[in-house]
Amino acid sequence: MPDEAPSTAHAHRVTPKVSYHHGDLRAQLIAAVRELVETYGPDGFSVAEAARRAGVSSAAPYKHFKDRPEILRGVVSEAMDRLRAAMEAGAAAHPVGSLEAVAAVGQAYVDFARAEPGVFRLVFSLTEGHENAPDLLTKGARCFGVVVHAVAACLDLPPDNPDVQRRAYMLWSFVHGHSFLHIDMKTKVTTAEIDDWDYLLGISHAVLASAARS
Amino acid sequence: MPDEAPSTAHAHRVTPKVSYHHGDLRAQLIAAVRELVETYGPDGFSVAEAARRAGVSSAAPYKHFKDRPEILRGVVSEAMDRLRAAMEAGAAAHPVGSLEAVAAVGQAYVDFARAEPGVFRLVFSLTEGHENAPDLLTKGARCFGVVVHAVAACLDLPPDNPDVQRRAYMLWSFVHGHSFLHIDMKTKVTTAEIDDWDYLLGISHAVLASAARS
DNA sequence: TGTACATCAGTGAACGCGCGTTCACTGATGTAC
DNA sequence: TGTACATCAGTGAACGCGCGTTCACTGATGTAC
Secondary structure, eight states: OOSOOHHHHHSOOOOTTOSSSOTTHHHHHHHHHHHHHHHHOTTOOOHHHHHHHTTSOTTGGGGTOSSHHHHHHHHHHHHHHHHHHHHHHHHHTSOTTOHHHHHHHHHHHHHHHHHOHHHHHHHTTOTTHHHHOHHHHHHHHHHHHHHHHHHHHHHTSOTTOHHHHHHHHHHHHHHHHHHHHHHHOSSOSSSSOOOHHHHHHHHHHHHHHSOOOO | OOOOOOSSTTOOOSOTTOOSSSSOHHHHHHHHHHHHHHHHOTTOOOHHHHHHHHTSOTTGGGGTOSSHHHHHHHHHHHHHHHHHHHHHHHHHTSOTTOHHHHHHHHHHHHHHHHHOHHHHHHHTTOTTHHHHOHHHHHHHHHHHHHHHHHHHHHHTSOTTOHHHHHHHHHHHHHHHHHHHHHHHOSSOSSSSOOOHHHHHHHHHHHHHHSOOOO
16 A cells, blocks of 8 residues: 555554444434433534534434434434333332322333433424324324323223223323423422422322212 | 603603504514414524514614524513413403312413414423523413412412412423423324313312322 | 455535624604703 | 704624535445355
8 A cells, every 4th residue: 555554553543433434323423412402402403513422524414314303303212212111110110000100100201301301392392293203103102101001000991991091191291291390490480399209199199089070 | 742741740651652663673573483483483483584574674673682582582471471361361250269260270371372382382491591581480480370379269278378389280280281282292192082171170170179188 | 265346334525595693874753952 | 943963773784603415435344256
């Protein structure tokens, strides 16, 4: 080769990204976007900045994603997977059919929102993503399915029972609202102290024990 | 002009919305931004486009607002005023202390979210606005105050009673979650049909009638 | 085993664009005298 | 009452910027023979 003697330089390139094709750029980009979304909010990310943080040229992301929205969808998809896993783990930590199992699903939800408020918000701000990404809709429905499952077990009814669906939705909206209020208003707007677990148990009891409505 | 009497107490300036050059550009800009936010989402507005829609040059907005964030804050402030007014009107349409009055506050909240989903989302996505705008915090607290008031009347307890605060927060998070889920997932994720008024009455009953917790 | 080749994840330069904001200005308005 | 003046909400041109995306390319990798 006309290049200089490679002998000395040949040794070991200590830089971790020695490889031209670096391992998993897609995953690294998603991680970078998550970071950006947490720092600057759901719309405060740019493809360019994400690429910069992944240590790659600004054109590189387009080898893995069609365009900017697709990157967002990738982040949301991955986040929903983690959210569902957390909810399932919460339920699994308590006896099947117990009120605690229901509350634990809610606790996982709230914990996720608190740990990743930016991503959490992003998941629910994909107004345009609905039509474009049926797989995201599916994943959302699966998350809801975890709630339905816990409620059904608790009430000893089949998951498709209307009353189960209704109460599961009530619980979900409750927990969803609590999560959002929590991350939106770090400054408390109420004088009452809220302990999550107590609160979620109380909610679960109020919703599941109240008289069935038509 | 002859409409003077500057030293007397009743020195009321007639001509409430004096048209200098353009009429009330400030209000028109806010209206334009509301429109943009509804169309393109909370972050999908630009100062330039708002000015365009108001029929003025792109520099004109800076005669009324310091910068872009201040415009957003103006929109949110105005929206919170309308939201509170709607909640108060809802409560006032039913007997003081009735469960219906409580549910009507929630209904007004949900109605607002459904009528202006973009603005509604914007109100709750001002992550940075908290420190910058104490007046927005105050307005938010006042909105919550409407809920507290209705709950206090219903339970016949003072508004600063911890149980009142706790139940008001529960109701709020419930309604907040329902509102968000409603505007986020137009496609229903549950098989159960939700009638708002029934639903809100049920919620109010479940929250206010359940046994008091420590 | 070595070699030729197709594949494909990267580069880096370039593009057009719309944005936020500033600037000196203009001309209508309200007021003091 | 008329006039001179200060005020201020507008203009329109200009700026620098970072963005999303495209493009021809490069060179490492895996595989068929």
